[in-house]
Amino acid sequence: MTAPAQEPGPWVESWLSNPRFAVYLTAGGNRRRGLALYEWNAVMSAVFLRDLGHLEVALRNAYDAAIVANTSSGLSHWTTDPYRLFPVRWRAARDGTRIDSNRTPRKQIERAVREAGPGAPPGKVIAELTFGFWRYLSTRQHHHPLWIPYLHNAFTPGTSRPAVDNPVGRLHWFRNRIAHHEPLLRRHPTTRLLIMTTPHLQDRLGDVLTVAELISPELRDYIESTSTVRDRLRDLPT
Template sequence: MSAAILHDLGHLEVALRNAYDTSLARVPLPAGAEHWTQAPATLFVRQPKRAKDGTSIDANDTPRRQVLAARRAAGGPNAPGGKVVAEFSFGFWRYLSTSAHEVPLWRPYLHHAFQPGTSRRDLDQAVRQLHLLRNRVAHHENLLTANLAARHDDVGRVLAMISAQLEQHVAGRSTWASVLTQRP
């Protein structure tokens, strides 16, 4: 079951990554920057908020640090954008659909990654569930209580939000549903 899940989630992660990367190419960049990964402060501007303990934090500190770490891992400041994009974890892409990014990123840029009318909230709920499932599978956790049929539907819905043809392509190669029906 885990292998079937990872197969489909692998396709979804690459599709989501590529769709977001293409949408973020619309971001106006500062002089000298050729790719959005060279200007993390342009996308993830300082966003002060209060932490649970009352201290002031920057809500975008983590994504900025993730961009810088991905650039380092890809070869440094001059690494090609595509190589940097490949360094991000599924978690990085997952959090781009949260409400914190609705105004600065979703409305002007990220919605272009999906079919017209795609709800950021619906996308975020599905991707959140799939991220949790991917982590369970990757850590060899028990899947007996997971609603794998619902998560399978989430994969199809998210892929269809990106492209109906993509959803059909992955569905045609997926073994998730057949393995799930064999589950004791």
């Protein structure tokens, strides 16, 4: 990806805002390269979203299948009763008050049911649940109530909860940056300025492939063979 032939004018700041363009202008050293970096960032975000989308669909379907397969027969789908998987569970807050730690996932399921519409099949409800919902199912607080009886069955036998939670947590953070159109390049640890380095993006692709492998080796191979992330990494403007 090459920089624009002509020096971009002030219309860029009117479009992006002064602070947003300043990040890329500082990283690029001049206006042409700054705009090229912004365009590269947009393209990189798009191709990453494709791979993340494939993984999200696989993760939510694997979790659903694991829950359903290990639920007593005769019970309705778990999305019809949010309290079944997420009963009231009190914990102490820092100010001494009590908080129901399962209130948020119950509310997320209830919202998904409303969004899916009356009589919607479980698959439609599942599709309305956000990546954030699925991401937090593998956290430590859900180890005994969810991971042990249900969720470990979604992955290769012997998979530990942290082996899933760590990369999924990083991908959730990364996906949120993409969703908010944030820079994907690395920031210098001291100056906090954007610098021209991309190994961490290769690491995020590695996270996608790692979790996909734990769900299905064939899925992992498919995502890797069709991903264009590595191609776009090579397009970093020079």
